[in-house]
Amino acid sequence: MSNRIRSHVLEERSIAFLRDxxxxxxxxxxxxKDYGIDIQVEVFAENGDRTGIRFYGxxxxxxxxxxxxxxxxxxSHFEYWSGHTDPVLLLRYFDxxxxxxxxxxxxxxxxxxSGNDSLDVAGLLKTWDVATSPTQVEKYLHARRQALFEPLTPPYEITIEQLDGNDLGPIIAAKIASAVNSKSFKVLPREMAMGNFQLVFAPTKIASSYSGLPGFVFHHENDLTEDxxxxxxxxxxxxxxxxxxxILFARSLASVSAPLLYRAAGKELRPQFFDAMIFSLGLMQAVEIITPLLxxxxxxxxxxxxxxxTCAASSWRYGEAHSWAALLRQWLECPPIPENAGPFAYNLGNSLAQQGKWDEACEAYSIAIAKDSAYDNRSYFWGEFGAANFETGNFEEASRCYEKALRLEDSPENRWRLGDTLFHAGQFANASEQLQMALPEVGERNRTYVELVLLVxxxxxxxxxxxxxxxSAIEECDHEVMQLSTTSMNEVEIVAHLRPLMNKNAIxxxxxxxxxVFANRNGHYLIAGYRxxxxxxxxxxxxxxWINSIICALNSGNAHLAILSAKAAHFFVGEEFLPWALGMMPSSPQIPAQMADSWRALITELIESFEQDRTVSEETPILRVHTPNGTQVLHLGNS
Known part of the structure; x- marks a missing residue:
């Protein structure tokens, strides 16, 4: 049996005191049970109506x-408390x-x-005044709800609080008001208002917040000037x-104070400044304002x-890919930095490729290597140039690009893409050789596709x-040949009948x-499945x-081919494939029950993994930049 200790007594007394x-x-x-939160307080209106407002204590x-x-x-406790959806009040009871x-x-x-694991908060606590403190708490809670759920409109209030003992609050407020110089903003010492945005000054820190929600903390030296x-x-x-x-607040501030914000960002925080400007103003207006500063x-x-x-990353993140491409065209015609003409063309090629404008992407990549010969020795460039040519149907040129990429970097990625391109170019034996070499090292994501192309x-x-x-070109009469036979053919006859056509254009x-359709009608399911x-x-x-290939593979008894085709169909066709697959059952009587069970298990797996597969299939665009320290690869989806 547990003993009653002093902390238990104090806990009960403190809660009773709060109720009083x-x-x-x-x-x-x-x-x-105490998991780091002791109480939850729900705030009601004077007439007893629920407000939906609450806080933790x-x-x-x-x-x-x-x-x-x-x-x-x-x-760790501060991190836990900050993770709560409702704010947490610290209450220190002196018995x-x-x-x-x-x-x-x-x-x-x-x-x-930054180097400490704890903070002594005793000196930061305020005395609870039964006449004024509840009003202050409720005022903050109402402002926080308004900040979260209601639009922010001008005039915007910025309040200042000083914690370092120097009475600079009014001075700083006046200087900030002078710096923004707009009727859209009000800047006040914190004792006068609870503004939309708060700024707190400590000896070597400045903290911002939005109606009590965490913002940013900047560390600085003590010798900063007031400006x-x-x-x-x-x-x-x-x-x-x-x-x-x-957005309206950020746009207003960016429009009137861009040079000031640029100076404050310095070298270390410049990317954050560029991104925030693009986010608040849009790409083109941000470029117009930032260019003179640069x-x-x-x-x-x-x-x-x-x-x-930053423009490349932000334009993708904020849905301005078309504006980014237009901007790159401008920079290519009149480069702000002449030696960057090659990278501008290369990034234009990437941007156009991400939009599916493959012909234009090929043209941009061609300009890139003409402007900057260094791309000739970069494997990734030839891989991307190869991909653009592949998507335009120029498989011979794509093969040459991938061969160059493979010579520069012998990787499974370059090798299987070369094999795939050779298949589409009609070089089946060479394609098989490259795919066979790549398959053991290909990642899980591409393995199914590579194996299917190899099998074909x-x-x-x-x-x-x-x-x-x-x-050779296929004529209409070539298709009519397959409608002439009315009698059933064996496999040898089927192959003989189709060979002239396959010799003409096998893919x-x-x-x-x-x-x-012809082979399936004659009951030769495996030939039909491959066609x-x-x-x-x-x-x-x-x-x-895809559906017909799976049905024929199942009816031929080739479960492996059916499952590979189903996985590839799921990847390329997406949700359209799943409803059909759910209702599909192998119809041939020679298909064993075990295979039917495997099919059901596969479909269940595909359904469960659909969202994950779709996320993976949507490749995050990347940007490669060249610095004195080498090439850096940036995933544009990352902030």
């Missing part, structure tokens, strides 16, 4: 006196004097020094506004490189004796689809071709 001094409109719900009771109190809270001191935990958590403090404070507020998508730099090359990199190449070589082929999509599969590989979004 809190307003009658506050309902206290205490928790039996962490109660710390003590026998000490206020004068010699210490209350050290560790970093000997029956007094209460308090603060919002988010108001003090930012004061933990520099103002610049850093406004920059913190600007980033905070962007963080909470207060031209004033003594050496603008590195800032321009950083700016163009091997079938073309082994059954049809086609190691390579210069394709023509329509020819293979019709050949699949439908060839059509599907040539027209990757053709759901009917």
């Amino acid at each position: 001094i809190f307003p009658d409109t506050w309902a206290i719900h205490s928790f039996i 962490q109660v710390k009771a003590t026998d000490k006196n206020i004068s010699n109190d210490r209350l050290s809270l560790d970093r 000997t004097t029956k007094e209460l001191r308090w603060c919002w935990l988010h108001d003090v958590s930012w004061l933990i020094k 520099e403090l103002v610049e850093h404070a406004l920059f913190a507020t600007f980033l905070c506004a962007c963080r909470y998508e207060r 031209k004033d730099e003594d050496d603008p090359s590195l800032p321009w490189l950083m700016f163009s990199t 190449c091997n079938e073309l070589c082994d059954l049809w004796n086609l190691e390579s082929q210069t394709a 023509d999509a329509r020819l293979n689809f019709n050949a699949g 439908f599969l060839t059509c599907a590989l040539r027209q990757r979004g053709d759901a009917e071709a």
Whole structure:
């Protein structure tokens, strides 16, 4: 049986004290188990109506006196409290004097020094006044709800609070008001208002917040001038506004204070400044404002490189890919940094490729290597150039690009893409060789596709004796040949009947689809399955071709081919494939029950993994930038 200890007594007394001094409109719900939160307080209106407003309370009771109190809270607790959807109030109860001191935990958590694991908050607590403190709490809670759920409109209030003992609050407020110089903003010392945005100054820190929600903390040296403090404070507020998508506020501030914000960002925070400007103003207006700032730099090359990199990432993130492409065209015609013409063209090629404008992408890549010969020795460039040529149907040129990429970097990625391109170019034996070499090292994501192409190449070589082929045009009469036979044919006869057509163009999509129908009608399901599969590989979004290839593979008893085709169909066709697959059951009587069970298990797996597969299939665009330290690869989806 547990003993009753002093902390239990203090805990009960503190909760009883709170019930006594809190307003009658506050309902206290205490928790039996303490996980770092002791109470939840629900706020009601004077007439008893629910408001939906609430906050949490962490109660710390003590026998000490206020004068010699210490209350050290560790970093992990602050991180836990900041993760709550509702704000957390720290309540310090002194049993000997029956007094209460308090603060919002988010108001003090930012004061933990970067190298420390705890913070003594005793000196940061305020005395609870039964006449004014509840009003202050409710005012904050109402402002926080308004900030979260109601649009922010001008005039915007910025309030200032000083914690370092210097009475600079009014001075800083006046300087900030002068810096923004707009009727859209009001800047006040915090004792006068609870503004939309708050700025708190400590000896070596400036913290911003939005109606009590965490913002940004900037560390600085003690010798900053008042003007520099103002610049850093406004920059913190600007980033905070962007963080909470207060676009009108951020746009207003960016429009009137861009040079000031740029100075405050310095070299270290320049990317954040560029991104926030693009987010709040849009790409083109941000470029218009930022360009003069960059031209004033003594050496603008590195800032321009950083700016163009941020433009690429931000335009993708904020849905301005078309604007980014248009901007790159402008920069290509009149480069702000002449030596960057090659990278501008290369990034234009990437942007156009991401939009599916493959012909234009090929043209941009050609300009890139003409402007900057260094791309000739970069494997990734030839891989991307190869991909653009592949998508335009220029398989011979794509093969040359991938061969160059493979010579520069012998990787499974380059090798299987070369094999795939050789297949589409009619070089079936060479394609098989490259795919066979790549398959053991290909990642899980591409393995199914690589194995399918390899199987088709091997079938073309082994059954049809086609190691390579210069394709001829397929005429309408070629398709009619497959409608002439009315009698059932055996496999040898089927092959003999189709061989002249296969010798003409073994990977023509329509020819293979019709050949699949012909072979299926004669009961030769495996031949039919490969013909439908060839059509599907040539027209990757053709759901009917994929479905027929799977049915024929199942009816032939080739479960492995059916499952590979189903996984590929799921990848290329997406949700359209799943409803059909759900209702599909192998119909041939020779299919064993075990295979039918495997099919059901596969479909279940595909359904469960669909969202994950779709996310993976949507490749995050990347940007490669060249610096004195080498090439850096940036994933544009990352902030």
